[in-house]
Amino acid sequence: xxxxxxxxxxxxxxxxxxxxxxxxxxxNNIAYSLSPRRADQLTQRLITxxxxxxxxxxxxxxxxxxxETDLLIMPVKAxxxxxxxxxxxxxxxxxxxxxxxxxxxxxxESVRExxxxxxxxxxxxxxxxxxxxxxxxKHTGFGRTMVGEAPDNRNGxxxxxxxxxxxxxxxxxxxxxxxxxxRALWTKLAINAVINPLTAIYDITNGKLDSLQFRxxxxxxxxxxxQVAQACKIDLTSDFLKENVQLIIANTANNYSxxxxxxxxxxxxENDAINGFIVKQAEKKGIDVPVNTFLHNKIKSLExxxx
Ligand code: KPL
Numbered sequence: 277x278x279x280x281x282x283x284x285x286x287x288x289x290x291x292x293x294x295x296x297x298x299x300x301x302x303x304n305n306i307a308y309s310l311s312p313r314r315a316d317q318l319t320q321r322l323i324t325x326x327x328x329x330x331x332x333x334x335x336x337x338x339x340x341x342x343x344e345t346d347l348l349i350m351p352v353k354a355x356x357x358x359x360x361x362x363x364x365x366x367x368x369x370x371x372x373x374x375x376x377x378x379x380x381x382x383x384x385e386s387v388r389e390x391x392x393x394x395x396x397x398x399x400x401x402x403x404x405x406x407x408x409x410x411x412x413x414k415h416t417g418f419g420r421t422m423v424g425e426a427p428d429n430r431n432g433x434x435x436x437x438x439x440x441x442x443x444x445x446x447x448x449x450x451x452x453x454x455x456x457x458x459r460a461l462w463t464k465l466a467i468n469a470v471i472n473p474l475t476a477i478y479d480i481t482n483g484k485l486d487s488l489q490f491r492x493x494x495x496x497x498x499x500x501x502x503q504v505a506q507a508c509k510i511d512l513t514s515d516f517l518k519e520n521v522q523l524i525i526a527n528t529a530n531n532y533s534x535x536x537x538x539x540x541x542x543x544x545x546e547n548d549a550i551n552g553f554i555v556k557q558a559e560k561k562g563i564d565v566p567v568n569t570f571l572h573n574k575i576k577s578l579e580x581x582x583x
Contacts, residue, residue: 279306279439279442279443279446281345281435281439282306282345282346282347282439282442282443283307283342283343283345283346283347284306284307284308284309284336284339284342284346284347285297285301285306285307285308285309285346285347285348285349285443285447286308286309286311286338286339286342286346286347286348286349287301287308287309287310287311287349287351288311288348288349288350288351288352288360288364289311289312289313289350289351289352289356289360290310290311290312290313290317290318290319291351291352291407292405292406292407292413292534293351293377293401293403293405293448294310294319294349294351294352295310295319295322295332295405295407295413296322296403296405296413296415296447296448297349297351297377297447297448298310298319298322298332298335298447299322299324299330299332299447300446300447300448300449301443301446301447302330302332302333302334303330303446304446304447306443306446306447307334307336308334308335308336309335309336309337309338309339310332310335311338313352313356316410317410318335318411319332319407319411319412319413320332320411320412321411321412321413322412322413322414322415323408323412323413323414323415324415325415325416325417325418339367340367341367341368342364342367342368342369342372343369343372344369344371344372346368346372347372347373347374347375347439347440347443348364348368348372348373348374348375349374349375349377350364350374350375350376350377350378350387351377351378352378353378353379353544353546353549354378354379354380354381354382354383354386354546354548354549355544355546355548355549357376357378357383357386357387358386358387358389358390361386361387361389361390361391362390365390365391368391368394369394370393370394371394371395372394373394373395373396373397373432373436373439373440374387374391374394374395374396374397375396375397375398375399375423375440375444376396376397376398376399376426377399377400377401377448378546378549379400379464379468379472379534379546379549379550380465380468380546380548380549380550380553381461381465381549381553382548382549382553383549384396384398384426384428388428392430393430394430395425395426395429395430395432395433395436396425396426396428396429397423397424397425397426397429397432397437397440398423398424398425398426398457398461399421399422399423399424399444399448400421400422400423400457400460400461400464401419401420401421401422401448402417402419402420402421402464402467402524402527402528403415403417403418403419403420403421403448404416404417404418404419404482404528404531404533405417406531406532406534406537407537416528416530416531416532417482417527417528417529417530417531418527419524419527419528420449420450420451420452421444421448421449421450421451421452422451422452422453422454422457422460422464423440423441423444423451423452423453423454423457424453424454424455424456424457424460425437425457426457427457427458437453441453458510459510459511459512462501462505462508462510462512463512463516463517463520465501465550465553465554466497466498466501466502466505466512466517466520466521467517467520467521467524468533468535468546468550469497469501469550469551469554469568469571470485470493470494470497470498470521471485471521471524471525471528471533472533472534472535472536472545472546472550473535473547473550473551473571473572473574473575474490474493474494474571475532475533475535475536476533476535476536476538476539476545476575476578477571477574477575477578479536479540480536481529481530481531481532482524482525482528482529482530482531482532482533483525483526483528483529483530483531485525486522486525486526486529493567494518494521494522495514495518496567497567497568497571498514498517498518498521499514500554500558500563500565500566500567500568501514501517501554501568502514502516502517503558503563503565504554504557504558504561504563504565507557507558507561507563508557508561534546535547535550535575539575539578539579542582544579545575545579547572547575547576547579548572551568551569551571551572551575552572554568554572555568555569555572
């Protein structure tokens with residue numbers, strides 16, 4: 277059934293998570309457009325978690341202008357957000373809701389520089405997906421999604437929040453609404469700070485981290501993230517983070533993390549927004565985070581080796 281008060285959703289980029297959202301929209305008869313950064317990168321098919329093949333054949337042309345009742349979804353990497361926001365800014369209204377879905381932190385700040393008035397929503401998902409070639413995406417790990425209003429939301433209304441929640445519940449389920457989305461984002465930050473660099477450095481799937489060999493490092497990373505989070509007034513304990521990390525390792529065991537995929541494909545990863553963000557915050561608070569510093573530097577050196 278179509279959603280009341282919703283025009284269309286516009287998905288920026290044609291990456292793995294954006295493509296998952298597009299398939300969810302198509303399945304639920306929500307009008308959508310998927311706009312790849314490059315025309316030859318458009319996802320045309322998705323292999324679902326249960327192995328079904330779905331053609332994305334209802335993709336609408338990219339809109340000239342978005343209405344207040346449309347939703348702009350930006351599932352692109354943190355370092356690509358500023359440019360994407362600048363590109364879409366002339367096409368959206370002051371009241372058009374914008375939903376950010378990315379790993380790591382710092383995305384809201386860079387989008388806010390450009391979209392000063394729009395209501396912004398933040399989501400985080402632990403679904404695993406990967407682009408297996410330019411036109412195909414595979415849903416590799418079944419996760420869950422959390423969404424909430426950005427702390428600095430300007431024009432958001434209850435009705436709009438409800439619409440955002442309903443869209444996501446159909447497109448990236450299961451979804452829970454978070455009054456305190458920052459806590460959820462920090463929890464996901466810890467998950468990414470562990471899984472992403474370790475899988476990229478050791479060239480393994482997420483599930484391989486469930487081995488005694490990694491217990492110590494995982495514990496140390498969570499201890500450091502919890503310490504920095506607490507210094508930033510986010511109420512999280514290391515034990516809670518460790519529990520969540522182990523859960524996601526189990527739920528996405530066969531997945532190659534996004535950082536593993538980026539490093540293998542010689543693309544810039546989200547290193548700066550994940551371990552790099554923790555290192556920066558730690559510096560500001562005067563906290564020593566040797567394991568996150570090591571991982572941040574190690575991934576940077578792998579990125580430097582791109583020919
Ligand atoms: O977010 C992810 C990522 O790969 O970036 C997880 C949840 C770790 C799934 O691989």
